[in-house]
Amino acid sequence: MATSKAQRIGIIIIAVVMTVGTVGSFFIMILANQNSVADQQKQQDEYNKQLAEYQKQMAEEQKKSEGEAKTLSAQYYDTFKQYESLPEAYDASKVKSLGTEDLKQGDGAEIKSDTAYRAYYIGWNSEGKVFDGSIENGALKAPLEGGPGLIEGWTKGVQGMKIGGVRVVTIPGNMAYSSDQGADIKANAPLKFVIMAIPPASEA
Template structure:
């Protein structure tokens, strides 16, 4: 009897081919599904970040409105008391400034600043030896929000001339400080890239007039960390 010839592929081989084909299709589907899910997750994350950023912007705008209103209210209360010192800044000889000098222009009748004080609030004017004002609380014919200074375990967070210079002041008082360079910004100075007029060159002594005011209820400023950034 003649032997029957084997033609085509065996049943086992066909099963293997089908299995490979099915696995390939399933793998492709899984890959596209994974890509789709990844894109969907990225879209959702981007949407959440966009929403959070919008909320942060809205909170910041609301803060600015409230802060501006408060600044105007406080300015109306203290502007006349502080404006008489606006023309005080004048040139002085830098080489004559050897140590910190304090001069009371008005003695306050409020709480005294001591080592135990944890916060103070002030309007101020700061100027350089050439008499130019580099910083201050005046904004045309109004006052900006007062400077709020809080003490922590690293100190006041202000230059040494301020930390030492306000000691003994009483709230409501006005004091002029003459500060040597080593108690100001020292050999590094304080450059300002946006406004050169506000830059302070290295080894520059400074003068300030500071008026302490009573504590007021501060408006909390939005913290970007609270919005997922």
């Protein structure tokens, strides 16, 4: 049966609508994809900007820290260097409790559990092997920040000394490290430190 003119017109209209809809959807997809790419690029640009700013700040902080370390080294090196020869072997079996010996009395605030301070130090094991310290290449590295994050023997061993003082702290194994910290520090092994306490950065 032949289609009427009205039917043909209706079919054409439907075809046109479908075509327009398909083409429209296609362009919408392209536009959405372009917007998505643009958004991603914008986010990437913002990330790169923040990263560059962070790196700049870190570089400035590093430069400031190195400058401060150099200044402090010039101030304290001669005083602390005389203790470089202290490390020597000792009988680990005789280190049963925390021991302290003041080599120099400080004239600053007394260190308590919540006292802010910094420190230069030399640490050695029972064989007399220095495993870490503040002296390097004829100068002092940046001082250690004192506080509760250090091993129990250190935090308790410095209590009672005054800022500016120097103390030898003998630490029993149960107040040292509970696991190996490399070849020179064994788990639950006694350690010794000579520690010089200096003022915190806020008072420098």
